Amino acid sequence: MQYTLSILVENQAGVLSKISGLFSRRGFNIDSLAVGVTNTPGVSRITIVANGDEYVVEQLEKQLNKLIPVIKVKRLNNDEFISRELILIKVHCAAAKRAEIIKTAEIMQAKIVDVASSCVTIEYCECANRVNTLIDLLKPYGIREIVRTGTVAIDRGTASVSV
């Protein structure tokens, strides 16, 4: 079962290692992790996507809550949140294929952000599934490099995870 945790932390030295250490120490793997500041000074948000059964997730939530710099932990409910990843893909692009690649990007609503003689760089911001779809579509042309952020996520509607 894949789950997404939204964690608010006090922005102090070592907090990220405390959290990632907790995962590795208890043998849990992290699929993706993203950190950024929030609108509250001194408070950062960490979004973690990981895999595990109900027991594992519950234990993780409890253990995370025990860390002193952790202010709040919320497991986001399936389909009731919006998630995004940002990806930059550098694709091999012979002149003959350029139009085809641009068309693919257009269909997916991705943006061409850089063009060179033999490659293009595409920027895309979407949920993980659609990001994977774009990667699959571009694979046949030859992908040179992928740079991908971790997932960030927010509740739909009025619900929020704030201090």
Place this chain on the structure above:
Amino acid sequence: MISGAEIMVKCLEAEGVSVVFGYPGAAICPFYDKIYDSDIKHILVRQEQNAAHAASGYARCSGKPGVCVATSGPGATNLITGIATAYTDSIPMVAITGQVRSDLLGRDVFQEADITGACEPFVKHSYLVSKTEDLPRVFKEAFHIASTGRQGPVLIDIPMDIQTNEIEEFVYPDSVNIIGYKPNTKGHAIQVKRAIDAIKLSKRPLIVSGGGVLSSGVKLQFQDFALKTRIPVISTMMGIGVMPSENELYLGMLGTHGKAVANRALHEADLVIVCGARLGDRAVAAPHQMSENTTVIHIDIDPAEIGKNVKTEIPIVGDMRNVLDMLVENIGDYTVPEQWQETVKTWKKDLFKTPPVFDGYVEPRTLVGHLSAMFRSKAILVADVGQNQIWCANNFRIREGRFLTTGGMGTMGYSIPAAVGAKFARPDRDVIAICGDGSFQMGMNELATIAGNKLNIKIIIMRNSRLGMVRELQDKNYNGRHSATILQGDPDFLTIAEAYGIDCAEASSNEDAENIIKGIVDSDKPFILVCNVYPDTPSI
């Protein structure tokens, strides 16, 4: 102007600290220079690990956080086992380490170690102080975190320049405000009501008491609850002493090394009230099997413990003190059904058996069984780790005193330094340390601390010239191949004691041992009794 080092001492004074255990070094010298002028007593141990164990013994007997101090690098890394022991045993402790100058951090200079990094998995929280101005807040928070919620060790790592820098004035904060740390101490009223209903419906209820009852300081209220309801009690290793051993409701320690009747009670109970216990693998070997026919009520200050090892029907997060008050208030006139009370009475008769005696040796279980009656009723017994721990846990007839041991981490060499700490906390009480000849040699450097401070600690060494616990395991699981469990080259412990100027004697029968003990109980000097124990004496 006031220096960081002076602030550190003032913070300790503000927290009411009267004794710290430590070992100096270059990076903590500014602090040592200031504590020299303070009324706080500094006890010089002989290895940093023992400073942490002594702080643990002190904390457990005083109810206040124990404080230990070490220098940077190896001083700090030596503390780790002691800190980890306190963490697993949930002991309130503040560990202070010196660190190299801030501008040298990360350059691998002499005696530099990333101690906050290394201790990460073993501390409740840690600080690497970056400004002298932060010291008062950090100390205030550290003592607060260590002593509230689920207690545990907090590490404060302080670079030398932070200790020497001066600031305008020292102001100790009145309160703390840590946004992410607000332990829930009140039990949830609805869950407590569910628990009361379940208890009233049960035919064979049982209480499992853990160290949490002792950490909360509610031993007497706990006893009142048990006596009023007549619910029988078993305990984990850390919960020993919650009930007097001879109390008719008490059925001993549970688990793989516990009492058969305790395990039987757990097996036959239809409702189990777990009070401040983790129920690790040594307590309940197959926890998932336990709750199939049993309703489990788990009371713990740490929500992460509930449901971790044993499936729980009724979770109550809160301090034992508050939850116990709520239970007492709502339980009414409930008492346990007669039939269960009768069963418990018959089991109680089987709790203490007399083991066979081997001629020419002391039978350790019998000796430990008689020990309590020879000392005053509030005696503190500190057991080490190994067979001696199990002998003590199962046979010491605790009355109003304390039984200290490391049930969580199981660190050999704990008993002597922890006894030192216990004695400083409770100079009025008898303090006895029991260890094997293996564990004695892990803690015996503290004989100097005992001699130097003229501490009235009685040490009993159960000598079988073996690492008995592992040897027993080898007999059971490794075809009796005694790999590395025979202690060759052991010194003559009597000569060692004499070298430290500590009185000592040797016994080869229970009669001898008891006569010697009777002769020394009223003395105010330390004493070492070496008991020769038959190597095949089992743990249980």
